[in-house]
Amino acid sequence: MKQHRLAAAVALVSLVLAGCDAQTSSVELKTPAQKASYGIGLNMGKSLAQEGMDDLDSKAVAQGIEDAVGKKEQRLKDDELVEAFTALQKRAEERLAKASEEASASGKKFLEENGKKAGVVTTASGLQYEVVKKADGPQPKPTDVVTVHYEGKLIDGKVFDSSVERGSPIDLPVSGVIPGWVEGLQLMHVGEKYKLYIPAELAYGAQSPSPLIPANSVLVFDLELLGIKDPAQQDAEQAPAQ
Structure with a gap:
């Protein structure tokens, strides 16, 4: 196939x-x-x-x-075509495997060096975070839906996704995102801005979710927690759709 x-x-x-x-x-x-x-x-x-x-x-x-x-x-005969497609597929898989290995090695090195920087905290899971802006708002629970602004980058600085660029924050369930976000969001208070440095195993692991994110990539997010959705408001917003 x-x-x-x-x-x-x-x-x-x-x-x-x-x-x-x-x-x-x-x-x-x-x-x-x-x-x-x-x-x-x-x-x-x-x-x-x-x-x-x-x-x-x-x-x-x-x-x-x-x-x-x-x-x-x-x-060309069918067997010649099959042989050519097989060679092409093998080459593609080898290149992806090499890119994955390189991302894994560079990611580990990045986290080792980054964890030594002033202001960077490393949790028991391996998540690293830095408080960019402090606030005294409430902290979300795993069952909450939050409103956030974010920008995601690879360790080389390439942006792969950004609600900031789109000019529109998003609502998402705290427990419905990658593990690094699940943990990071629950550390934050509403109004705060964090920089999250997420190891591959707390992100997408050996999977490549898009052409912009190689497998085994460490992800860096600028994350702002804008608010926690009120359950009653959530129900009211969902009612018309239902």
Whole structure:
């Protein structure tokens, strides 16, 4: 199944690349279909780039599509294609494994050095935090829903998500987030700002939740606790939806 998905991904993104190679200046992105077509190519391209697929031959893929649509005889036998897809998949997996190992090593080194800095506290779980702004508001419980503003970064400073950039805080259940957040939120008082340094095992571990976050990544969050939702207010907000 992986080979078939990879083949489909390669075909889609390379078709877009092939078209752009010859007609970049004439491509129009006006209709919903045109915009969706561009979006498919963009998303698939990002995904393949994350997996290290940076040497695909867009012209060869375009030729394969042309042969298939024109019902021409295929130029490679099925067993040759299977062998090629297997090699491509193996290479992608090796690159992802290497990136995961590098993220794990650099993350451990980062936490060791960061934990020695003044103002950084390391808890029993390994979570590190720094109080940026103190306040005397109430602390949330595991059963609470809170309103927060946040910005998430990798240890190299790359931002992968930010409610601040979107200009809109979010409501979330304290117990419904990654373990590092569950612990960190319960340390905070409403009105406070923390910087959380979350080890991979308290974040997404060996999983890569998005192309922007490699497996085994240490995550750094600037987190502001804006409020704790009143249970009665929650019920009132949920009632219309129900």
